[in-house]
Amino acid sequence: MLDDRKLAVLRAIVEDYVSTHEPVGSKALVDRHNLGVSPATIRNDMAVLEEQGYIAQPHTSAGRVPTDKGYRLFVDRLSTIKPLSVAERRAIETFLANTYDLDDVVSRTVRLLAQLTRQVAVVQYPSLTRSSVRHVELVPIASERLLLVVITNTGRVEQRAIETHHPVSDEAIAHLRALLNARLDGCWLTDVPDALADLPEQVSVDERALATTVLSVLLESLVEKHEEKIIIGGAANLARADLSQSLRDVLEALEEQVVLMRLLGEAGDPSSLTVRIGTENPHEGLRTTSVVATGYGAGDQAVARLGVLGPTRMDYPGTMGAVRAVARYVGQILAGS
Amino acid sequence: MLDDRKLAVLRAIVEDYVSTHEPVGSKALVDRHNLGVSPATIRNDMAVLEEQGYIAQPHTSAGRVPTDKGYRLFVDRLSTIKPLSVAERRAIETFLANTYDLDDVVSRTVRLLAQLTRQVAVVQYPSLTRSSVRHVELVPIASERLLLVVITNTGRVEQRAIETHHPVSDEAIAHLRALLNARLDGCWLTDVPDALADLPEQVSVDERALATTVLSVLLESLVEKHEEKIIIGGAANLARADLSQSLRDVLEALEEQVVLMRLLGEAGDPSSLTVRIGTENPHEGLRTTSVVATGYGAGDQAVARLGVLGPTRMDYPGTMGAVRAVARYVGQILAGS
DNA sequence: CTTGGCACTCAGAGGAGAAGAGTGCCAAAT
DNA sequence: ATTTGGCACTCTTCTCCTCTGAGTGCCAAG
Numbered sequence: 001m002l003d004d005r006k007l008a009v010l011r012a013i014v015e016d017y018v019s020t021h022e023p024v025g026s027k028a029l030v031d032r033h034n035l036g037v038s039p040a041t042i043r044n045d046m047a048v049l050e051e052q053g054y055i056a057q058p059h060t061s062a063g064r065v066p067t068d069k070g071y072r073l074f075v076d077r078l079s080t081i082k083p084l085s086v087a088e089r090r091a092i093e094t095f096l097a098n099t100y101d102l103d104d105v106v107s108r109t110v111r112l113l114a115q116l117t118r119q120v121a122v123v124q125y126p127s128l129t130r131s132s133v134r135h136v137e138l139v140p141i142a143s144e145r146l147l148l149v150v151i152t153n154t155g156r157v158e159q160r161a162i163e164t165h166h167p168v169s170d171e172a173i174a175h176l177r178a179l180l181n182a183r184l185d186g187c188w189l190t191d192v193p194d195a196l197a198d199l200p201e202q203v204s205v206d207e208r209a210l211a212t213t214v215l216s217v218l219l220e221s222l223v224e225k226h227e228e229k230i231i232i233g234g235a236a237n238l239a240r241a242d243l244s245q246s247l248r249d250v251l252e253a254l255e256e257q258v259v260l261m262r263l264l265g266e267a268g269d270p271s272s273l274t275v276r277i278g279t280e281n282p283h284e285g286l287r288t289t290s291v292v293a294t295g296y297g298a299g300d301q302a303v304a305r306l307g308v309l310g311p312t313r314m315d316y317p318g319t320m321g322a323v324r325a326v327a328r329y330v331g332q333i334l335a336g337s
Numbered sequence: 338m339l340d341d342r343k344l345a346v347l348r349a350i351v352e353d354y355v356s357t358h359e360p361v362g363s364k365a366l367v368d369r370h371n372l373g374v375s376p377a378t379i380r381n382d383m384a385v386l387e388e389q390g391y392i393a394q395p396h397t398s399a400g401r402v403p404t405d406k407g408y409r410l411f412v413d414r415l416s417t418i419k420p421l422s423v424a425e426r427r428a429i430e431t432f433l434a435n436t437y438d439l440d441d442v443v444s445r446t447v448r449l450l451a452q453l454t455r456q457v458a459v460v461q462y463p464s465l466t467r468s469s470v471r472h473v474e475l476v477p478i479a480s481e482r483l484l485l486v487v488i489t490n491t492g493r494v495e496q497r498a499i500e501t502h503h504p505v506s507d508e509a510i511a512h513l514r515a516l517l518n519a520r521l522d523g524c525w526l527t528d529v530p531d532a533l534a535d536l537p538e539q540v541s542v543d544e545r546a547l548a549t550t551v552l553s554v555l556l557e558s559l560v561e562k563h564e565e566k567i568i569i570g571g572a573a574n575l576a577r578a579d580l581s582q583s584l585r586d587v588l589e590a591l592e593e594q595v596v597l598m599r600l601l602g603e604a605g606d607p608s609s610l611t612v613r614i615g616t617e618n619p620h621e622g623l624r625t626t627s628v629v630a631t632g633y634g635a636g637d638q639a640v641a642r643l644g645v646l647g648p649t650r651m652d653y654p655g656t657m658g659a660v661r662a663v664a665r666y667v668g669q670i671l672a673g674s
Numbered sequence: 675c676t677t678g679g680c681a682c683t684c685a686g687a688g689g690a691g692a693a694g695a696g697t698g699c700c701a702a703a704t
Numbered sequence: 705a706t707t708t709g710g711c712a713c714t715c716t717t718c719t720c721c722t723c724t725g726a727g728t729g730c731c732a733a734g
Contacts, residue, residue, distance in 0.1 A: 025696050040708050043697070061696050061715040101484075101498045139472040139488055147438075147488060151476055151496075157486060159494045161438050235572060236592060239585030247584075248576030255573060362727050375677050380728070398684045398727050 002052070006045045008035065010054055011078040013046075014066050018315055023063030068278035068312060071290070075275050075316050082317040084325050088116060092329050099333060102126070102155040106231060109306065109330050114234025116322040119241070119310035120254065122293075124264055125229040126154040126303040126334070128222060133184040133192070138177040138214070143167050148217060152189070154303060154334065160221045164213060172207045176214060179203070193219055228304075230260045241311045249285030254309075259283050264293045264305040271295050271302050273320055278312040288312055292319050296327035298334040306330070339389070343382045345372065347391055348415040350383075351403050355652055360400030405615035405649060408627070412612050412653050419654040421662050425453060429666050436670060439463070439492040443568060446643065446667050451571025453659040456578070456647035457591065459630075461601055462566040463491040463640040463671070465559060470521040470529065475514040475551070480504050485554060489526070491640060491671065497558045501550060509544045513551060516540065530556055565641075567597045578648045586622030591646075596620050601630045601642040608632050608639050610657055615649040625649055629656050633664035635672040643667070 002010075012033045016024040026039040026046060035042065046064055049055045054070035057063070066074065084092075095112040099105045106123055113121035131152035139147045146162040179202065187195050196215055203211045232254055238247055253259045262282050276291045286309070293307025307323055339347075349370045353361040363376040363383060372379065383401055386392045391407035394400070403411065421429075432449040436442045443460055450458035468489035476484045483499040516539065520532050533552055540548045569591055575584055590596045599619050613628045623646070630644025644660055 023696090027696080038708055039696095040710095041706080044707085047698080057697085059715065061694090061713090063696065101496050103496070134478055134484075135474070135476040137472070137474050137486070137488075141471055141488075141490065141492065147471070147492065147494075149474070149486065149488065149494060151474075151478075151484060151486065153478065155478065155484065155496075155498065157484075157494055157496045159438050159440075159488075159492075161492065233592065236585050236588035239583065239588055246576065248573050251573035251576055255570065360727090364727080376727095377677055377679095378675080381676085384729080394728085396683090396685065398682090398725090400727065 002048075005035070005037070006049060007073075007078060008033075009042060009045045010049055010066070010070060011074060013049075013055060013064055014070065014074045014078070017065055018313055021313065023058055023065050025063035028063070066313075068280065071277045071312060071316070072280075075277070075320075079317045081273075081324065082321040084116075084321055088322070089325070091116065092326060096329055096333055102157075105330065105333055107233075109326060110231050110233035113306065113308055113322065113326050114237060116326065117308045117310070117319050118234075119237050119308045119314065119319065120235055121233045121306070121308050122254075122260055122264060122291075123231055123233075123306040124261075124304040125231075126152075126156055126297070127228060128152065128156065128158065128189055130297075130301065130303050131156065131189055133187045133189065136177065136180045136184055136218075138173050138180070140168070140170070140173060146173070146214070148214065148221075150218070150222060154298070158221060160217055162214060162217050164210060166209075168210055172210055176203070176207060176211055180214075180218075189222055192222060228257075228261055230257055230264070232260070234308075237310070250289060253283050253285040259286075263291050263309065264307055273324060274307075275316065275320070290314055290316075292316070292323050294323055294327045296331045296334075298331060303334070339385075342372070342374070343386060344410075344415060345370075346379060346382045347386055347403070347407060348411060350386075350392060350401055351407065351411045351415070354402055355650055358650065360395055360402050362400035365400070403650075405617065408614045408649060408653070409617075412614070412657075416654045418610075418661060419658040421453075421658055425659070426662070428453065429663060433666055433670055439494075442667065442670055444570075446663060447568050447570035450643065450645055450659065450663050451574060453663070454645045454647070454656050455571075456574050456645045456651065456656065457572055458570045458643070458645050459591075459597055459601060459628075460568055460570075460643040461598075461641040462568075463489075463493055463634070464565060465489065465493065465495065465526055467634075467638065467640050468493065468526055470524045470526065473514065473517045473521055473555075475510050475517070477505070477507070477510060483510070483551070485551065485558070487555070487559060491635070495558060497554055499551060499554050501547060503546075505547055509547055513540070513544060513548055517551075517555075526559055529559060565594075565598055567594060567601070569597070571645075574647070583622075587626060590620050590622040596623075600628050600646065601644055610661055611644075612653065612657065627651055627653075629653070629660050631660055631664045633668045633671075635668060640671070 009029065012029050013024050016028065016032060026042040029035065029042055030039050046055065050064065053067055054073060055064040056067050058065060092112060095108055099108060106125060110121045110123045131154045133150060134153050135151040137149040139149065141147050144164045144167060146164060148160045148162055150158045183195050184192060199215055200208050200211050235254065238250060273292065273294045278290060279287055281287065281289065281291065288311060289309055290312045291307055291309050293305050295302030295305050297303035306327055308319060310319065346366065349366055350361050353365065353369060363379040366372065366379055367376050383392065387401065390404055391410060392401040393404050395402060429449060432445055436445060443462055447458045447460045450460070468491045470487060471490050472488040474486040476486065478484050481501045481504060483501060485497045485499055487495045521529060524532050536552055537545050537548050572591065575587060610629065610631045615627060616624055618624065618626065618628065625648060626646055627649045628644055628646050630642055632639030632642050634640035643664055645656060647656065
């Protein structure tokens with residue numbers, strides 16, 4: 001169907017279009033890539049590529065532009081992930097050196113990704129559901145108000161206020177805290193409900209109301225409420241990449257957590273690179289953007305995802321290389337914790 | 338210098354320009370506001386206003402547009418803060434009802450502000466320096482690694498990883514934790530250094546190294562490192578408000594914490610509204626934007642600031658009303674905690 | 675001080691024409 | 705059967721032009 005030369009032409013079109021941002025014509029192609037044939041031959045090939053839907057003309061007398069389908073073929077078969085330059089590697093190292101806590105790691109990562117790719121970076125906090133409990137703390141902050149703090153092995157700290165509706169003694173709190181820690185230490189978050197199912201029966205009648213309240217809040221906040229936190233950075237890069245579509249739609253999409261979640265995580269093996277191009281995207285406002293994402297985490301197990309978003313006309317090999325490299329580094333850092 | 342009618346003309350120009358986004362001419366003015374005089378008279382007034390720098394013409398044959406100085410006079414003397422509509426009040430109440438924790442309050446507030454004003458909302462987390470310590474927690478997360486968690490009375494939770502560089506016994510940790518809590522409970526954050534100055538001498542030799550390390554991290558993270566957290570929302574509203582200046586500059590400015598801090602907090606009484614118009618702004622890229630900000634907090638004492646940013650051509654009375662109302666509501670919520 | 679009249683200016687819209695890039699197709703060459 | 709040069713054709717884009725209309729500034733009269 002598509003012989004080698006036609007594929008080479010498609011690759012050349014994608015590369016040229018990405019670098020010039022202008023529709024590329026047959027003459028420009030033979031000039032810039034030594035294809036060894038004449039423009040007329042290229043035109044024939046282009047006609048075939050267009051017929052098959054890999055490229056398109058914005059208008060009759062213009063050059064060709066890759067379609068989403070064209071980019072897809074390019075990413076799948078015509079390109080190889082570009083390794084980072086020495087300078088880029090060094091940038092990663094200096095950026096991520098000396099991180100103090102999880103917030104630090106995540107916020108630096110998002111800045112780093114945005115800077116390396118010159119696009120919008122999206123980083124998800126390590127998921128709660130794939131972590132285990134390191135410590136539970138219960139602190140009185142008012143006579144009828146407690147603060148529940150859960151610390152996970154990924155270094156994430158989850159907090160939640162609890163209204164007791166009646167005064168609670170410090171002893172009761174201490175007792176419950178000890179009990180919770182004894183039961184939950186090292187416990188996989190998804191196993192928390194089972195581990196605590198019989199908690200109210202284990203405590204004295206006096207403390208039962210408290211235990212029930214705390215338990216419900218704990219379960220609600222950790223297990224049922226999958227509030228996966230996501231942060232973005234480099235939104236200013238959007239302004240540079242004049243998207244044909246209204247930039248506003250994209251900005252709006254980026255403000256919705258739900259959309260971001262689906263962008264990063266919808267499908268795919270957590271540890272391999274996912275590329276979603278243009279209309280392959282689940283969201284209306286992101287028809288002219290592509291997302292390159294991957295999982296990251298301590299060791300083999302991916303605990304969350306990160307990636308970048310940019311115009312469909314992006315440097316896929318370079319972006320993929322940067323995303324993969326950053327994910328690996330961050331994984332190492334987390335593993336070191 | 339400026340008689341009443343000239344002021345009325347300036348007010349009318351600001352109001353019309355804000356609502357139409359187009360330079361306003363003398364004829365349009367007398368049509369839309371019953372000023373009781375002819376266009377020619379208005380033209381004379383306009384000439385004076387222009388001479389004094391309150392208005393300007395984009396080009397010779399166009400109407401007038403307020404200058405920053407004109408907006409300033411409008412805000413200071415010609416407008417009254419607009420109270421919110423019933424619908425808006427209800428929106429605030431439903432938005433801020435049932436908030437669980439500080440993150441919740443802040444993230445809802447920023448969305449609320451962005452929605453009410455249709456501009457970019459900026460909310461600072463309650464400052465650490467004006468809070469007191471509620472509880473200190475010290476949790477081992479690896480053999481040579483601890484997590485230090487400080488909970489403040491504003492409900493904020495600060496965390497920091499600590500490398501001990503040698504194994505530490507659970508007893509030593511428990512002892513230090515108890516000591517820290519005894520010393521710091523209720524302690525004003527700014528007083529922490531004094532309260533702990535002699536800590537290393539108070540513990541046994543075995544624990545001294547640990548105590549010193551923990552102490553330095555604690556001081557560094559809470560007192561010296563004024564990392565005031567700020568979040569923004571409604572960036573998509575920027576796209577609607579086509580700024581004459583490159584939108585990119587604004588987006589870039591909004592990504593820098595430092596700039597945001599200065600925007601919100603540079604000057605002024607914490608509890609009164611601050612309006613900074615166009616070039617009054619400290620930052621280059623924000624020459625065509627204005628900021629309306631105020632302090633908020635539990636009770637009388639402001640613990641942080643919030644505000645919105647939009648084009649200089651914004652509805653000042655409405656925006657000021659919304660910002661003030663939201664700040665008050667949030668203050669009430671925090672006071673209830 | 676206000677007003678009507680009037681000449682003047684200038685941005686923006688609309689149109690015509692020229693330039694140029696790029697295509698599609700055909701017939702000849704390999 | 706593929707490749708190639710030639711050529712006519714199609715559009716966009718740029719520039720230049722004119723025309724229109726909003727809005728002004730100024731002046732002399734009220």
